[in-house]
Amino acid sequence: MGFPLSAADRDSVGAAVTAAEAGTDGEILTIIAQRSDEYHDVAMIWAALAVLLVVALVAVDPAMLDAPIAWVTGGWGEAPGMAARLIVLLIAQGVVLGLMILLFRLARLRIALTPRGVRHARVRGRAIRYFKVGAERRTVARVGVLLYLSIDERLAEIVADEAIHTRVPDERWGDAMVALIDQVRAGRPADGMAAAVGAIGAIIAEHFPKTAADVNELPDRLIEL
Structure with a gap:
């Protein structure tokens, strides 16, 4: 209690x-x-919104995906292609989703974010x-x-x-x-x-x-x- x-x-x-x-x-x-x-459904809605926010930010500025690629390659090579950018986007979404899942293990946070x-x-x-x-x-x-x-x-x-x-x-x-x-x-x-x-x-x-x-x-x- x-x-x-x-x-x-x-x-x-x-x-x-x-x-x-x-x-x-x-x-x-x-x-x-x-x-x-337990409000797990509410937590999943917030997690989904966070993942969609990543996509929205990339849609506004696709070049933001180039920085992680440049960091990995040391800035050498050709400009990043679509496949490389998609991989970075998927990784970013996975990281955000994982962080949200960890955060929403806190019951009080789930309740606080429930209308x-x-x-x-x-x-x-x-x-x-x-x-x-x-x-x-x-x-x-x-x-x-x-x-x-x-x-x-x-x-x-x-x-x-x-x-x-x-x-x-x-x-x-x-x-x-x-x-x-x-x-x-x-x-x-x-x-x-x-x-x-x-x-x-x-x-x-x-x-x-x-x-x-x-x-x-x-x-x-x-x-x-």
Whole structure:
């Protein structure tokens, strides 16, 4: 994890879930992941653009290929032909591609060069998949909520089951998201998760207050992926 979680961090999130659910029949599931995607496809797009840039530069000034040839031959011989220039161009493209591949082994660089809209869509997509597996239709009254945090992207998502979604508009989750992201940026993801859980619990308690028949249907503990 970018921010290592201690046992106390995990306990604080679990305790926040237990406390939030004490006032509502709703069930809150918390998941934290290092990242939601590896973005290798984005890295390949940037690498391809870099290789094409080499071609574009040569197209503007073909003579730039002559310098490496002159260095190898010592300046002797005839003017470089098309075949020699093509070989130099291919070598240059290979070097640039290799450098890009090495650079993009850094996950943080891949994420930094990924458009925010793409990052948001992939975090959202991963959150929905986790929700479908871990929370959707896992409660009798369809009152499950997933709070998902993706550390490297500094993005979070709240996904609610159908009963909650029909009563709580997406903008109501705004305060919970702000509380979470502010703490993540400060290096305290567990505190952010706990604060967001409290805000979520207060919202769903307005519509689904605690009843005597309620049972705990989803785990309170923080799930780390």
